[in-house]
Amino acid sequence: MTAPFTATLGRFETGNGPIRIVCRGHIDILAKERLQGVVEEALRQVPSPGILIDLSAVDSIDAAGLEALMAALLRIDGHQAEWSVTASPAAQRLIDLVGIGRLSSDTGGGWLATGGYGRD
Numbered sequence: 001m002t003a004p005f006t007a008t009l010g011r012f013e014t015g016n017g018p019i020r021i022v023c024r025g026h027i028d029i030l031a032k033e034r035l036q037g038v039v040e041e042a043l044r045q046v047p048s049p050g051i052l053i054d055l056s057a058v059d060s061i062d063a064a065g066l067e068a069l070m071a072a073l074l075r076i077d078g079h080q081a082e083w084s085v086t087a088s089p090a091a092q093r094l095i096d097l098v099g100i101g102r103l104s105s106d107t108g109g110g111w112l113a114t115g116g117y118g119r120d
Contacts, residue, residue: 003059005031007038018050018082024057027065039072043079050082055091066094 003025019042023035042051053072076083087095105107 003036003092005065007031007034009035009038009041012074018084019045020052022054024038026059027055027069029062029064029068031065032068035068036075039075043076043081050084051076053083053085055087056084056089058088060090061094066119067096088114 005023005025005027007021007023009019009021021038021042027035073083073085
């Protein structure tokens with residue numbers, strides 16, 4: 001059984017690093033509202049050195065969770081905020097499988113950049 005989803009907002013220990021959204025557990029349809037809320041809270045603090053979405057403690061992501069994650073990244077992109085993602089092995093496998101193509105705002109290619117599917 002996978003752990004329920006949690007998302008918390010904070011900064012790195014130095015206080016001047018990026019805003020950090022730490023996600024844990026299973027990202028699914030039940031996580032959508034919480035993830036959206038945390039992203040909106042982070043965007044209220046921009047400009048900052050950016051937003052890091054930390055998925056290193058994510059056990060799994062289902063299709064609805066992937067949609068929620070993509071919506072969050074597109075929302076951040078829409079604000080033209082710098083962002084990056086760190087992923088657990090499970091999250092990274094899914095990201096590679098669907099071909100998102102980038103894990104930060106400063107690299108081109110992939111789904112987020114083109115609006116299409118697969119790798120560029």
